Amino acid sequence: MNTFFPHTGTEEEWNAAYYRLEDYLRALRVVNKVRQSQIILPVLQAAAARHAQDPTLNPTALAVQELFEVLDSWFARAALASETLATTGRVAFLLTDSAEKWPEYFLAEEIPAEYARELRECETLAGPDLEMSSMVPRPLDIPAPDVSLPAAWKGGRLMLVSVAAVCFGFFKR
Amino acid sequence: MNPVNLKLVELPAPGTMGHRRLVFGLYVAVLFALGLVPMTLQMAAQGWTLLRFLLWLLFIPLFAQIAYGFAVASVGYLLLRRGGDAWRISELAPAEGAPTGEPPAIAVVMPIYNEDVGQVFQRLRVMYDSLRETGEGDHFDFFILSDSTNPNFWIDEEKAWLDLCKQTQGFGRIFYRKRRVNLHNKSGNIADFCRRWGASYRYMVVLDADSLMTGPMLVRLGELMEAHPRTGIIQTNPTLARGKTLYQRIMQFGTQLCGPLFSAGSNYWQLGSSSYWGHNAIIRLHPFMKHCAIPELPANSPLGRRVLSHDSIEAALMQKAGYEVWFAYDLEGGYEECPPSVPETLARDRRWCFGNMQHLYFLFAGHIRPLSRFHLFNGIMAYAGSLLWLLFLLLSTIAALGEPGGSASGGFAFGGWGAGLLGYVLALLFLPKFLGLLLVLEQQRAEAWGGEFRLMLSVLAEMVFSVLMAPILMLFHAQFVVGAFLGTTVTWGAQKRGADRGSWLGALTLFGPRILAVLLWMGWILWLKPAFLIWLSLIFLGPLISVPLSLLLGSARWGARTRENGWFVVPQESEEAVELRQMEEMPVALSGYFRSQKFAPDYGLLKAILDPYVNAIHISMLRHHSGMSMRTRSYVDGLAHRILKEGPAGLNDREKRHLLWDPEAIAHLHRQLWTSPSAELAEWWQDALRHYNDVSAFGIRKLVTQG
Incomplete structure (x- = not known):
């Protein structure tokens, strides 16, 4: 039976690390509890080994870092060639519905050829190739405004004067 | 895509177009003269004063608008009654030399700005699926052009785009682009698309965030553009649909009943010199990119430098470059939505008003075609007319109250020519509604409108709605126009499209100042000449009850209730299109959690x-x-x-x-x-x-x- 007895760190710290890994896997939509445990245990073991070398490090941080490395190397084994492996891998995992269609193969040693092909063929092209061209306004013979009129409007003076003139003209009669 | 599918009606010769315009112009002139002459005689009979002269001056543009509106609607009625105008873009034979080879690449672009992500992407899904069913989907690419500034919308849009592509296998066909700097609002967003990808496509279909176009309509627009190489823009006539609130349902009823009349009538005399509304239209990209980039306004413009309403200007520039702009009013399968309430309409009108006032510069710009100038002028008058109407009413009040011996009915007595003139104005205003009703009854389509009895009652109720709403809009629009010239800043904000009737406090804050102004106006009349109040009572009624009216109109419950009882029924509700039904089957938004x-x-x-x-x-x-x-x-x-x-x-x-x-x-x-x-x-x-x-x-x- 595969066991986990870390030599350094407290039980509380390793429990916290376990919960964080579980949370992350759930965020990845890996819902099967057994599969979660299968993934978590070796990750925790690797984290514990690193913690034994430097007990000042936090088990949660080590465990999640270890999981990220496992994810990266698994995506690389699935032949996803990208500089941003973690990003490409996660997008490919989402697009292939891996959590529902291939739950038992995620982070497993063996990757079925068809699954690997599906992962590789995922393409998320947000925009086609650019074909730059220009679109420049042509000069239009737009008349310049009479700046004095808007300025008078802005101050409200012209309106007041106009209203006053109309009223005066009327009541004077 | 095959231009041979098009019917064979020859394009009208320029002389014929001129003949139509002459006939239409004379018709408007006669209608106008029938109002202006009695008005002038009436004024002369009472004796010219400065005040009467001002009233007479204001009457000219106001009545010209009314006469033009009636002329368009009545011509439209006559055309539709006999099965429609033969000269419409959808019926014209392909021009000589029209390409018949490779199907064109068409981009469907939807600029969005902090819009309801679920609704936007459901619309795209419906359009994409509908297009695929036509078998012509391979010629179309979809672009979501986001200017969303709110990170919540931005992140949701990205996820929704991925989900949409995944569910429709649309990768490589549906694209998403988020702009980092929202330069020049929507027109800048479209221009940015054109600069990046415009050269890859022959045509571009421009959508609004609330636009919905069926696949067959998109394909048909591509065919029409291919068949008419001198056409730069084809504007379709989107049907207002999916109304939930009472306001939306009344608006969609009114526009669907009378809209076809105005559309057919406009096409009768405008033909290839129509206008562009900024969405639900197809555009020939090469000339658009070459000629339609919008210049900034002069540096000392009180209306700002960046043009907010780009559509009419783009149509004017396209025509200036020698291309035609057609209004394909008879093509079916295009939809849009109405704002859910009066406050939302006012918020939108404020932006539109500001944008239209900026068109004053282009109205006097060099080398713009006369009909383009007419469209620009019409757009300006859509709001400036309210200010003129308000001035007319205020001067009438001054005349009635202050003029020695002034009649109780304003600047002119309603005896003699007066009563007849008032009746004539009201007839021109309301007859289009009855013509719309008559057309439905004549074509025996009343069942789709809820049955004859309900339809007639709905028309009457819609008229009451119009009477109440017109003065409310007048007060706001007049303020928007003045505000635009006083330097009020207007930003291109996101539009709320969901049903939300708002609160009493919110409505009171919005309408309160106008209610107060109307009460003061009434007090002034009551103090000096109470008998005059009756003449303005219908004008005052709408603003006085604007708070409860706005809440009632914004109510989705009342919208549903009227639908259940067969009021304001439109054909889309009784014979719902597949695409509209699919819009109601929206998946639950995950982000809700x-x-x-x-x-x-x-x-x-x-x-x-x-x-x-x-x-x-x-x-x-x-x-x-x-x-x-x-x-x-x-x-x-x-x-x-x-x-x-x-x-x-x-x-x-x-x-x-x-x-x-x-x-x-x-x-x-x-x-x-x-x-x-x-x-x-x-x-x-x-x-x-x-x-x-x-x-x-x-x-x-x-x-x-x-x-």
């Missing part, structure tokens, strides 16, 4: 950083800057550090956007948050992580239950 009150303001940021998939999608869609300066790098790293230590409250909106634009920072934050022990995280992040875990667990439980 994240909108707990505490995290609602920043749920987009929360998801982009915490959720492994949303984080990955977001990063994969950003451009990776290899050459970022040390200073910028240090600034962004500082933002990342601050958001970790203080939570989103430590950053302002601009800083949050800067952070979200940096793929390295977002990747770093994702790793940093998940690897940090809870105790080391800021309190907001501790709660956010807990909340996120609860939400994802809930989502999974839901999945398991459903599975």
